[in-house]
Amino acid sequence: MMMEEAIEKLPKVELHAHLNGCIRESTLFDLAKERSVTLSHEHFHHQDHQVPSNSSILDHDDPPAARFFNVRPRSLQDCFDIFAEIPKCVDDLISLRRITLEALEDFAKHNVVYLELRSTPKQLHVQSANKTGNYGAEQKKPRLASKKDYCHVILQAMEDFEKDQNQLNLKQEEQRKIANESNAPSSQQGPIPTMTCRFLVAVDRSHSNETAMEHIELAKDLVQSDEYGYRVVGVDIGGNPTKNHFHDFRPAFEVAREAGLKITLHCAEVPCHDNDDDPSNKRVVIAYDEAKSILEFAPDRLGHALLLPPSLQSMLQKSKIPVECCPTSNVMTLELAKDFHGSLLDGMKQHPQLPLWLESNHPVSINTDDPGVFDTDPTKEWRLVQETYGLSLERIQQVLLESMDQAFCDTATKDRIKTQMKLAFDS
Ligand code: 6MZ
Secondary structure (H helix, E strand, O other): OOHHHHHHHOOEEEEEEEHHHHOOHHHHHHHHHHOOOOOOOOOOOOOOOOOOOOOHHHOOOOOHHHHHOOOOOOOHHHHHHHHHHHHHHOOEHHHHHHHHHHHHHHHHHOOEEEEEEEEOOOOOEOOOOOOOOOOOOOOOOOOEOOHHHHHHHHHHHHHHHHHHHHHHHHHHHHHHHHHHHOOOOOOOOOOOOOOEEEEEEEEEOOOOHHHHHHHHHHHHHHHOOOOOHHHEEEEEEEOOOOOOOHHHHHHHHHHHHHOOOEEEEEEOOOOOOOOOOOHHHHHHHHHHHHHHHHHHHOOOEEEEOOOOOHHHHHHHHHHOOOEEEOHHHHHHHOOOOHHHOOOHHHHHHOOOOHHHHHHOOOOEEEOOEOHHHHOOOHHHHHHHHHHHHOOOHHHHHHHHHHHHHOOOOOHHHHHHHHHHHHHHHHO
């Protein structure tokens, strides 16, 4: 089997995906049209739109590999401009359910067997305004749902998705048995692995520490739910890394830790040094101080941990805190492909940390971050990593199994999924 095909078939683990960043571009355009929202940003190119001639990523003389990883450039600022647009379209519980189910479908298509999806709870409309400007039964005013309702919609979508997948698997299994008994050639390829879905409640660092505490309390509350509690496994802090400081949010995360919630923190997405001669670079020093305090806090996992200076890098290595690496996102937000005619492969060779983590066996997982925004999926991410560093299939399988050890679900679930993965590796 070719490496590309083998990677596609591998059972995968996704630990770092932001729900609203998973939105399909086609869905974003549908929702915008329904709501008469004009997406004000030049980052969106509808299929009908012409690709701008200055887009280096899509240059005609790009090598084929660069065309395969065919994404538009996204700087960190671009991403946050886009994130500001999405809630204008995902503005009610119905569209929230839609993007959740589509995100689950997209991950399952790439044989993700375990998914931890994260999202920042929001107060959305119960339903959107119809064309006459009414919200349901002639209501003129939008009814706002609670943040708890927001989480329930996601958790219910996970529940429904898993149930549907299980039913489909049973049906396929029956068909296979019948085909085997009658010796008829089976048209089925094998069972679709059922994807186990878990949820992390996210905190946006551009909001206040009161909101952070509210989200942690919400996570604590959700865990108590008989219906969905087991799906809520942890909390995260993300959002624009140039805003605020982890210090302000630390008390909220201490509450989360005391409550037994697992914690992952975005870390060092922007440059950080312990001193900088240029006083205008105050932010770089603040970022260093922040990265250090995040490492000292010792969360269960770190998001990105990209730009740690050597002293903090060695602190990370000693700590053995697993890192959620998001290759395409990293190449884009660090603008590593800029000097290479937009080739993700060439940009990936400049990744500041991943080669070191792989060589030193630092616990690491490979993730998509925002598949809709970065035009990526788990298969593309693994192909990018494999092609850049020439990893063997066995090494990829090892990283995938170890990622399952880093998951926030209970041990029995981890063991069950690891057994399934090993069976699939051997088949
Ligand atoms: C930091 C990010 C991110 O929560 O509305 N988010 N935060 N760094 C990144 N790297 C590119 N990508 C996404 O999903 C969208 C939100 O996730 C966070 C941001 O807060 C963004 O608004 P939800 O479902």
